[in-house]
Amino acid sequence: MQLDINFVRQQFDQLQDQPEFVFASNAGGSYVCNQANDLLEHYNRHTRVQPYSHYGSSTEAGEAMDRAKQDWAAALNIDLAELTIGPSTSMNTYVMSQAIGEQWQTGDEIVVTNQDHEANSGVWRRKATEKGVTIRQWEVDLETGLLDTDSLLPLLNDNTRWVFFSHCSNVVGTTNPVAAITKLIKKHSSAKVFIDAVAYAPHHVSDMKLLGVDGYAFSLYKVFGPHQGIMYVNRSIHAGLASQAHYFLSGESSKVFNPAGPQHAQVAACAGVLDYFDLLYKHHFNHSDVDRPHRLVAIRNLILAHENTLAAPILDFLDTHSAVRLIGKAHVADGDRAPTIAFKPLKQSSQSLTNLLQDAGIGTENGNFYAHRLISDLGIDPDDGVVRLSLVHYNTQEDVEKILTELDRALN
């Protein structure tokens, strides 16, 4: 069975607006599915009051927010108390650095990478420096940008408190095998594991129990939803973390790692993303007795197959082009390559190539994408950076053909 791409595209009004335009900048922020927009609009038009009081619109508002939280907890296979919906991933990791870092002391160690977006790097480094904690860097291969588990093991010891890495880099585009790496970390240390899944979640919403991590964060505005950050923090470690809520709210799990007042309408609209995935599931499969994580896996398999057909010809083209340095894996055969494809043109700046692609009707970007350390360490000027073509499941073969034609023209 194949993903019904026409059905998919019908769920995004923005795709109907400019049928000729190729949106290839999804890793910066995806289009929003109609289901999420409908919930956002409904909330703002009809239930824009303080939620959770006992009058009609307020009760409805609270129920809409609760449904979003319950559905996301079910999708991630976690308890409600383990879910935080905050303003963004950068804000969530910043808050977590305060919650986690309070306990750190001299002699402790943490591991961060030079592959990550700064949101999963700088906050931990800054807190560690403040507390006299040793920072160990798990380093990428300087040619490919890939992380290798062999170089992680020597960094772990009895003092390692936390290891921070990403499920998929927003530049390298290759999935790090989180479950396997986490298992290894736990075997060789008592460290906790926190994952930035912002660049992975648009391709699959994961089951936290299967990953075995302690913290996990991603941004719904890149997963076809409103501008909110979803975060999981394992219940078993809550007691050891410092509450970031007002002192009289520290018993309320949804507030402990989110001092911001919730953005009510946006929180309610988070349910729309899962409604959209449910609709995709119903459209492609008949079974109704399947739980949410398994429905998401079924959808994931369709999406992966489709995304692979999008990525493969672009990777082939870039990998064999003499005027290009491709970052990350050049093939999709291992099933771990997101269609987030970054490369450095060798005979012109990334900016000038991006301008040519944009003029040709391809929405793409160049820069360091806040993976500043990675781009610098790969020997690339972080201001000009790389060109990034980032596709998702609503992109089409026609999009790919246009990208290849225009890339060929622009590179020559």
Ligand SMILES: Cc1ncc(COP(=O)(O)O)c(C=O)c1O
């Ligand atoms: C991989 C990755 N991590 C973290 C972030 C930060 O997410 P947010 O914009 O929600 O703070 C981004 C945003 O681009 C990202 O791509």
